[in-house]
Amino acid sequence: MKNPGSDPATGRAVLKxxxxxxxxxxxxxVMAERVGRFFQVPLPFFSPYIVFGPEAARKVLVTERKKFxxxxxxxxxxxxxxxxxxxxxxxxxxxxxLMEQSLHPGALPRYAGMMRAQTRxxxxxxxxxxxxxxxxxxxxxxxxxxxxxxxxRDAWDDLPRIWTPILKAIEYIxxxxxxxxxxxxxxxxxxxLDALDAYLYEIIANRRAAITNHQLPxxxxxxxxxxxxxxxxxxxxxxxxxxxxxxxxxxxALLAWVFxxxxxxxxxxxxxxxxxxxxxxxxxxxxxxxxxKETLRLYPPIHIGNRIVAEEVTFGEGQTIPAGARMFYSxxxxxxxxxxxxxxxxxxxxxxxxxxxTPPMAYIPFGGGPRACIGAAFGQAEARIVLSELLQTFDxxxxxxxxxxxxxxxxxxxxxxxLMKVFRRQATTNNYNLKSNTE
Numbered sequence: 001m002k003n004p005g006s007d008p009a010t011g012r013a014v015l016k017x018x019x020x021x022x023x024x025x026x027x028x029x030v031m032a033e034r035v036g037r038f039f040q041v042p043l044p045f046f047s048p049y050i051v052f053g054p055e056a057a058r059k060v061l062v063t064e065r066k067k068f069x070x071x072x073x074x075x076x077x078x079x080x081x082x083x084x085x086x087x088x089x090x091x092x093x094x095x096x097x098l099m100e101q102s103l104h105p106g107a108l109p110r111y112a113g114m115m116r117a118q119t120r121x122x123x124x125x126x127x128x129x130x131x132x133x134x135x136x137x138x139x140x141x142x143x144x145x146x147x148x149x150x151x152x153r154d155a156w157d158d159l160p161r162i163w164t165p166i167l168k169a170i171e172y173i174x175x176x177x178x179x180x181x182x183x184x185x186x187x188x189x190x191x192x193l194d195a196l197d198a199y200l201y202e203i204i205a206n207r208r209a210a211i212t213n214h215q216l217p218x219x220x221x222x223x224x225x226x227x228x229x230x231x232x233x234x235x236x237x238x239x240x241x242x243x244x245x246x247x248x249x250x251x252x253a254l255l256a257w258v259f260x261x262x263x264x265x266x267x268x269x270x271x272x273x274x275x276x277x278x279x280x281x282x283x284x285x286x287x288x289x290x291x292x293k294e295t296l297r298l299y300p301p302i303h304i305g306n307r308i309v310a311e312e313v314t315f316g317e318g319q320t321i322p323a324g325a326r327m328f329y330s331x332x333x334x335x336x337x338x339x340x341x342x343x344x345x346x347x348x349x350x351x352x353x354x355x356x357x358t359p360p361m362a363y364i365p366f367g368g369g370p371r372a373c374i375g376a377a378f379g380q381a382e383a384r385i386v387l388s389e390l391l392q393t394f395d396x397x398x399x400x401x402x403x404x405x406x407x408x409x410x411x412x413x414x415x416x417x418x419l420m421k422v423f424r425r426q427a428t429t430n431n432y433n434l435k436s437n438t439e
Contacts, residue, residue, distance in 0.1 A: 006053050010034050011042050024175065024408055032333050034354065038319045045180050048326040051315055054340070054361040059309065059315065060329045061361070061369035068307040068327070069378065070371075073182065076173040076306075079193070082235055084374070085241030095239055096374060098229050101302055102150060102222035105377040111149050115385040118144040123390060134418040136385065138255035141386055142248040143243035149378070150205055152219035162199055167242075170249055174409035200237050200244075200424035245410070247375050250301035251382055253411040257299045258291060258387060260418045261347050263398030268349060276392050284384050290349035292383050296365035298347060301411040302330040331364055332412065353394065397421040 012060060013034065017026035028050065031039045037053040051060070052130045058066055071077060071086050080086050084095040101107070125133060140159060143166070147155040155162070172189050181248065207223055209215075262269040268291065275285035298319045307327050314320045323328055336344040340362045342351070349355070366373035373379070390396075399419040407415040 023406065025406060026349070028330060028333060029336070032330075032337075037333075037337075038315050049309075049321045050328050050330055050333075053328040053337060054359045056194070056315055056329055057331075057334060057361040057364055057368060058312070059366060060305065060327075061364070061371070063371055064313060065371070067309065067311040067313045069310050070307065072309065073307070074173070075178060075186075079169060079173055079244050080117070080245075081238045083238040085242050085246060088284050092371075096371075098225050098237065099222055099243070099374060100232075101225060103375050103378050107208070108381045110375060111145075112385060113383070114148055114388050115145050115382055118148065119386045119389045123224060123369075123393065125176075126394070126424075128423050129421060131419055131421050134138050134259040134396075134420055135252065135256040136417065137257075138386075139189065139248065139252040142251040142255070142382070145251070145382060146244060147249040151224040151240065152223070153203055158199070164228060165192040165196040165199070166245075166248075169196055169245060170410045173245075179224070196241070197237065201233060204236055216342060225341070243375070247378075248349070249411045250375075253299070253301040253413045254292070254295060254379065254383055256408070256414050256418050257295045258383070258400075259396065259420060260401070260404050260414045261291070262396070263401035263418065263420070265347060269396075273391055281366055284388075286353070287349060288384060288387060290352040291360055292380065292387075293352045293363075294347060294349040297335045297341075298345075299406060299412050299414075300335060300365040301413075302365075302367070303408070303412040305329045321415065323387045332365065333365075336363065337362075347416050370415065374413055376425070378434045381393045393425060395423045395425055397423070 010031065013030045017030045020026060024296075027041075031050065034054065036222070037056060038049070040047050040049050047390040070092070071088055072192050077432050084089070084092060084099060087095065101222070102377060119141050119320050121144065122137060126137075143159065143162075144155055146211070147166050147363050157249075168189055172186070172193065178186065204227075207218075211218060211227070221333040223236070223240065226239055229382060231239075262272070268287070272287050272291060275287050279285045305328060307329070309321050309323055309325045309327050312320060334383065335341070338344050339360050366376035366379075397420060399421060400417075403412045404416075404418060406412050
């Protein structure tokens with residue numbers, strides 16, 4: 001069968017889109033528009049299959065998931081080694097079961113106060129009229145939250161030590177020239193990745209010493225569950241690094257994109273602040289959830305799923321991918337499919353105002369099936385708390401709302417950043433409480 005999308009005209013359109021956007025997202029959209037929900041990237045030495053749409057997602061994530069392997073030969077495997085994200089079968093199931101307890105929705109209330117405190121800790125450093133980059137500030141907040149929640153590590157004083165190693169680890173696993181030349185030398189990473197390892201092994205060693213010396217209380221956190229299971233330090237490191245990278249980078253991208261979108265829609269920003277002021281603190285204003293969901297639709301942090309096909313699989317009518325091939329399922333394209341979404345490229349939170357009006361598996365910002373994102377509930381709760389705290393405490397004046405583009409890194413993040421001038425609000429009392437006290 002001829003490779004779908006291999007005609008010269010499509011190839012020229014793909015190249016033009018790439019040169020215009022300097023990102024693979026443009027070429028992917030061109031291929032989707034011209035070829036459909038199943039195509040092969042027409043590049044020398046790199047020709048993976050791309051699928052998208054609800055039917056493909058259901059096949060990959062649920063009905064025929066055992067035909068696809070998460071583990072491959074990319075830098076992400078080099079970095080995470082035996083991390084839960086890139087293992088298969090019983091090994092994956094074992095690690096996931098150990099980790100689910102700390103991230104179960106029932107455990108989320110115990111993190112709420114800490115999430116607010118870490119948000120206030122970072123935002124307390126902002127001065128009136130200061131220009132900040134919400135991509136940077138969101139990363140600070142997300143790092144503090146994930147390290148405290150899962151490893152009981154107060155990382156405030158650690159941020160200068162781990163900041164560059166974290167960014168280098170993310171860059172190491174982001175798309176780059178290694179896609180075409182897997183054995184391409186990659187200098188400039190080892191020192192930083194070693195520093196990140198040293199930090200994690202230090203946390204493990206400190207916890208083991210606390211257990212040995214009966215330094216009570218021992219935290220009931222993810223790290224402790226891994227230690228209690230008898231895992232080696234190396235395997236514990238792999239799970240910690242997996243959760244550190246995946247858990248904070250996805251939240252960073254989501255929070256930054258929300259501010260980018262609100263900067264482009266001042267009327268939504270104003271209405272959201274009004275709803276926050278009039279909503280009881282223990283409840284979430286409807287518009288906040290709608291903004292989060294719509295942001296995740298347009299810019300899902302994990303925008304594409306990477307698999308190795310273990311067993312020949314067929315999509316649609318006779319569209320077959322052979323065993324051993326590389327395949328990606330595109331969440332980004334699924335979320336922007338005009339056959340499913342009206343005005344798919346527009347930011348329209350109101351589309352979520354009346355419940356889901358789309359087919360199952362058409363909206364999958366956290367994947368789906370048995371291997372759906374383990375931290376989905378945690379991440380959404382974090383977003384609600386952080387956004388509520390910041391939007392009620394500060395006014396944000398966007399400086400570059402229409403000069404932001406998605407960057408295809410480990411996550412889909414806004415580049416060159418989300419610049420905001422911040423001003424502390426004079427009246428931070430929740431209007432709901434104020435009205436309750438005067439009635």
